[in-house]
Amino acid sequence: MSETSTAQTSPSGAGFEVRPVYLVAALAVVTVFAFFNGIENLFMRWGEQEELSHGYFLPVIAGWIIWSRRDALKGSLGKPVALGLAGVAVSAIVLVLSELTVTSLMIFQHLAMILLFSSLALALGGWRIFWLTLLPIGFMLFMVPPPYWVITILSQHFQLWSSQLGVWMIELLNIPVYLSGNIIDLGDYKLQVAEACSGLRYLFPFLSLGFLAAYLFHAPMWQRAVVFLSTIPITIVMNSFRIAVTGLLVQQFGPEHAEGFIHMFEGWVVFILCLALLFAVISLLARISGRKSIGELLGLPDVKPQPDGTQWDQKRFTLHALIALALLVAAGSYVHFATSNILRVPERSDLSGLPYEFEGWKSYVQEVDADTLNVLGADDYIITNLESPDNEAFNLYIAYLNMQRQGHSWHSPRQCIPGGGWQIAAHDYAEATLNDGDTFRYNRIIIENRGVRQLVYYWYDQRGRKLANEFVMKSFLILDAVNLRRTDGAMIRIMTPIARDELESDADARLTGFMRKLDPKLEPYIPGADAPATQEFDPND
Known part of the structure; x- marks a missing residue:
């Protein structure tokens, strides 16, 4: 009698079966294990940044929306779809890659986790379950802290x-x-x-x-x-x-x-x-x-069951659940036990010695208060006004980081300039040719404040590359974190005033000349790609 009852409640028929609730519970535990670093980062960001403190409530609201659709979900179970396993695999791959970069770009883990939820809905419950859970799962995108x-x-x-x-x-x-x-x-x-x-x-x-x-x-x-x-x-x-x-x-x-x-x-x-x-x-x-x-x-929408004509298959459900468990266990084990979180940092000279490289020039180093230094977030920096023997005036700012990680990167001048009363009047990209014949692109900006104008160049000097675009810089950062185990580098900004009776081309010629004079002096302070790395840091410390 009991065998007949089992056959009636199990669409897949006889054979070894694991109760679905146990598999779902196992998937929940393994997900927490695999994405533990990303989940920990979520709670850290929600707690530290007031604009994100509402994040604690969003998973609860998403769960409430799903619970309100429980009857529709029960009536919409269909044949588990293998395509959902591809989404699970993509989530696992993104998880591993995000940890391999060591830069802790946790947003990739957070997005991979949400992709995982939707993929599991498809892999275990079919297309109708996928569509019915898409909105509440998508709502969880609002809990993901932006970079x-x-x-x-x-x-x-x-x-x-x-x-x-x-x-x-x-x-x-x-x-x-x-x-x-x-x-x-x-x-x-x-x-x-x-x-x-x-x-x-x-x-x-x-x-x-x-x-x-x-x-x-x-x-x-x-x-x-x-x-x-x-x-x-x-x-x-x-x-x-x-x-x-x-x-x-x-x-x-x-x-x-x-x-x-x-x-x-x-x-x-x-x-x-x-x-x-x-x-x-x-x-x-x-x-x-x-x-x-x-x-x-206002009120909860009346969501009806949406049967798609296919029959839910417990054997297929079990197979997909076990494959998903295997993928997540493998990815989580690799993340927690096989990846190295050690970054290599080469020896270098302190930037405080850079002004002395300009023989015959006057230098006026600017000190910043503790609050400003905290905002800069640099491991080494220099802000100095330089005056050439020909009375040409320049301002030099370099910020160097031993390693980039979550919340520890450069502030683009385009972000910081407006807050000080300066307005960006023009911005474009230009190309410079250095003394050794190498060329690179840099940001060219003209800023104004009450009739006073300055010409600004800035670029990112990253492990032998000079880059103008922040997104390109971030892409090379990920590659170098994997290949070189390095994420060190610098942001360089140089400025010169534009006199009222002066052409912009004259200021460009002056600042380009300073750039060519500066570049050969930077190697001891900003190591290139081939520099030997003699220090190691754990970015989680």
């Missing part, structure tokens, strides 16, 4: 946009105000719109809330898209409003209103106002469609 350099770029842009709009709001009240970069000058007080005030603390959680609201909104797809995309302008406008209110309070009652509890309270008030505006957008769109009651606006 630090992406946050830096976004923060710079949002700082400037919010500052400009905030100053415009203050001017509407006929209050004299001047904006220089991200510094708001109110006369007696100057407010700096720091990264914490850029609006990213609102944007990242608000984007995920906007997506969730669009999902719950009973409306055509175009209206849902409007709800989601409206979160971006709402964030910018309300953050600018916050900056304007802060400026008014500072002018009327003192600078203490820009700090401490009051500043934090203003932030929470603005976030609540953001939510109110988002609901206003939803209500407006609902009225356009003729819906007025709250019950007609």
Whole structure:
């Protein structure tokens, strides 16, 4: 009697079988084992960066959405699809490669983990299960922390946009105000719109809330898209409003209103106002469609089972689950026990000795405070004003890193220049020919501030390569981390002022000449690809 019952509940028929729940539990454990470093990094980023602190809740919300579809999922089980195993294999390969680079580009692990979830849905439950779980699994993309350099770029842009709009709001009240970069000058007080005030603390959680609201909104797809995309302008406008209110309070009652509890309270008030505006957008769109009651606006979609005509096969399910387990165990074991996390760093001279290479030149080395040094994140650096015997003026900045890893890389001058009151008037790429005949591309920028102009060149000197593009630099970084076990290198920036009566071509000739004079002196300070590596570091320390 028991054998007959088993045959009825098992579509695959007789034979050795493992209960599906045990296989799913085993896959969950092995996934945590294989992606442990990536999961640990998620919790670290969520805890350290306030703009990402909402990440703790997003997997829970995704799980709730899947749970709300449980009846539809049960009725939509179909034949497990082998193509899902290809996705599992890709996830395992990306996991291994991300660890082999040693640069800890954890975003690849995070994305591979989400790809793994969708691939398992396809491999174990068929196409209908894949489509029914695609939205909640895709929602978890909002929990993935962007790379630090992406946050830096976004923060710079949002700082400037919010500052400009905030100053415009203050001017509407006929209050004299001047904006220089991200510094708001109110006369007696100057407010700096720091990264914490850029609006990213609102944007990242608000984007995920906007997506969730669009999902719950009973409306055509175009209206849902409007709800989601409206979160971006709402964030910018309300953050600018916050900056304007802060400026008014500072002018009327003192600078203490820009700090401490009051500043934090203003932030929470603005976030609540953001939510109110988002609901206003939803209500407006609902009225356009003729819906007025709250019950007609928001609620869980009624997801129906979607049988595809194929029968779920437990033997096929078991086979796919065991293959997926084998792939993840192999990848996880290689990551945790076979890969080397040791980076090699060559010996080199300290950059403090570089100004002495310019015989007969005057050098004025600039020291930076601890906070600025922490932002630079360099293992060695030099910022110096140089004056040639012909009274030509230059500024030289070099930042050197022993190794690049998560959160420990260069800040592009294009990200940092606007915050200091300078505006980028022009940017392009140019090609230089050095004294030895070698050529390379570099970034050429003209910056302006209240009529003062400067010409800026910068490039990345990376283990024997001189590169202008950050994305190309990152690509070679991954290759060299695998092949050379090295990720050291430098960012070099040189500047010269452009006089009011001077042509840009004259400044170019002067700065190009300085570049050619500088290049032969750099080898002891920035080792090339063939330099012997005598030091070793663990990037996890």
